[in-house]
Amino acid sequence: MAGERKVAVLKERAKGETRVSATPETVKKITALGAAVAVESGAGDHASISDEAFRSAGATIGSAEEVTAGAQIVLGVQGPDPALLGNVAPGAWVVAGLDPFGKGEGVGRSRVDAYAAAGLEALAMEFMPRITRAQSMDILSSQSNLAGYKAVLMAANTYGKAFPMMMTAAGTVSAAKCFVMGVGVAGLQAIATARRLGAQVSATDVRSATKEQIMSLGAKPIFVENVAGIEGEGSGGYATEMSEEYQKAQAELVSSHIAKQDIVITTALIPGRPAPRLITDAQIATMKPGSVIFDLAAPQGGNVEGTVADELVVKHGVKIIGLSNTPAHLPTDASALFARNLFNFLSAFWDKEAGEPILDEEIGNAIRLTKGGKVVNERLLG
Structure with a gap:
């Protein structure tokens, strides 16, 4: 595909x-890399970004059909409907959060x-x-950070009492007790907030290495001491499933601790x-009646029995x-971070001579789901 690469930005259509x-x-x-950017009219409305702001930055504005016409790269937050991509260039990239394991008509594996x-x-x-050179491209980390922050704010808003200790002439208000379950990116931000x-x-967390992180933020670590958890990090920085023995011990520990809590954040x-x-x-x-639980895992069935997204x-x-989409409740900042992740990805692999991004094997094999008319990702072929 000769000539200037065209990058299309569509309006998000998911509920x-x-x-x-x-x-x-x-x-x-992106235009400084040598690409042309076309943005669908109204794409930034919910994030407080006007068409004129995009136009002033160097983008052309048009309908979905106009911005995708001949595009070699299509950017999205969530995977765009394939029906919108009928006029893109052959073999065009679709770069987004594609949720290949999602359930529902028109999403997940069918998409x-x-x-x-x-x-x-x-x-x-x-x-x-989750490797060092890909940290700036990691959409899960950037969005989880905001989700952990928003979870605490929404819990505080729902809770019928104050968070800090307050000493007044009428008496003292005790500080709220907040328990964070899961100390990844979202959990760490929840603790800090x-x-x-x-x-x-x-x-608490199943990874023993998080104890120091918890204490560094001024919080108290609550850990199972008599059964081995995960030393260090789980696969790719995520927790993995634990033994039945550990799960039982953790349930007993949580039961004794959770009864004293006002706010619980699960991640x-x-x-x-x-x-x-x-x-x-x-x-x-x-x-206690009046306590609040915020379940950040609601989109995947929830960590809490009875959660309804x-x-x-x-x-x-x-x-x-x-919530089914917590970062979407902070649209301006969430968009800014997500967009930087996508730019960092494109720029890291942009070949100036070819005038286009060329993926290396390590990252390409990890994130590429389809190529040449086939599903090629090992995680989807097993």
């Missing part, structure tokens, strides 16, 4: 999606198969390997699998919150 995959900042940077049938090269940014709001914070996810169950109905029943559930007087 509740407020983010956009490019910003004026990244449009300028991946449609990309393959259309001859597109689908690149799942959430499959980015709850601490900034003045709560007494404790946290545990295993890529490609349903979220592990961390809190049962029986454990919820031991909590995008609904406030009340069980035993405890309020349970879980």
Whole structure:
């Protein structure tokens, strides 16, 4: 494909999606690489980015059909509908969070198969390997950071009391007790945010290496001591499933601790699998009425028994919150970080002589789902 590469940015069409995959900042940077950027009109509306702001940054504005015409690269937050991509260049890249394990009509594996049938090269940014040189491209980390922050704010807003200790002439208000379960990127940000709001914070994780991280943020680590957990990190920086012995010991520890908590934030996810169950109905029943649980794993079935995505559930007087897309509730910052992840990816592999990005084997094999009309990713072929 000779000539200037064309990069298309589409308006997100998934329900509740407020983010956009490019910003004026990244449009300028992409055009500086030697590409032309075309943005669908209204793509940035929910993120407070006007068409004029994109145009001033060097993008052309048009309809979905106009911006995808002949495009060699299509950027998205979530995977675009293959029906919108009928006029892109042969073998065009689709670079987005593609959720290949998602459930539902028109998403997940069926959408991946449609990309393959259309001859597109689908690149799942959430499959980015957690290696040092790919950190700046990691959409899961950037979005999880914001999700951990927002989870605490929403829990605080739902909680009927103050977070910090307050001493007044009328008496003292005790600080809220906040327990964070899962100390990855989201959990660490949740700990930091709850601490900034003045709560007494404790946290737990199956990875023993997180103890120091918890303490470094001024929180109290709560760990199973008599059964071995994971030393260091799990695969790719994620936790992995634990033995039945560890799960039983952890459940007993959580049961004794959770009854004293006002706020609980759960963050545990295993890529490609349903979220592990961390809190049962029986454990919820031991909590104080008015307590709040925010389940960040709601999109994958939830860590908490009874979680319903995008609904406030009340069980035993405890309020349970879980959103299907937490980062979308911070659209401006979430878009800015997501767009930088995508630009960092493109720029890292941009070949100036060829005038296009050329993936290396390590990252290409990790994130490429389809190529040459076939599904090629090992995680989808097993």
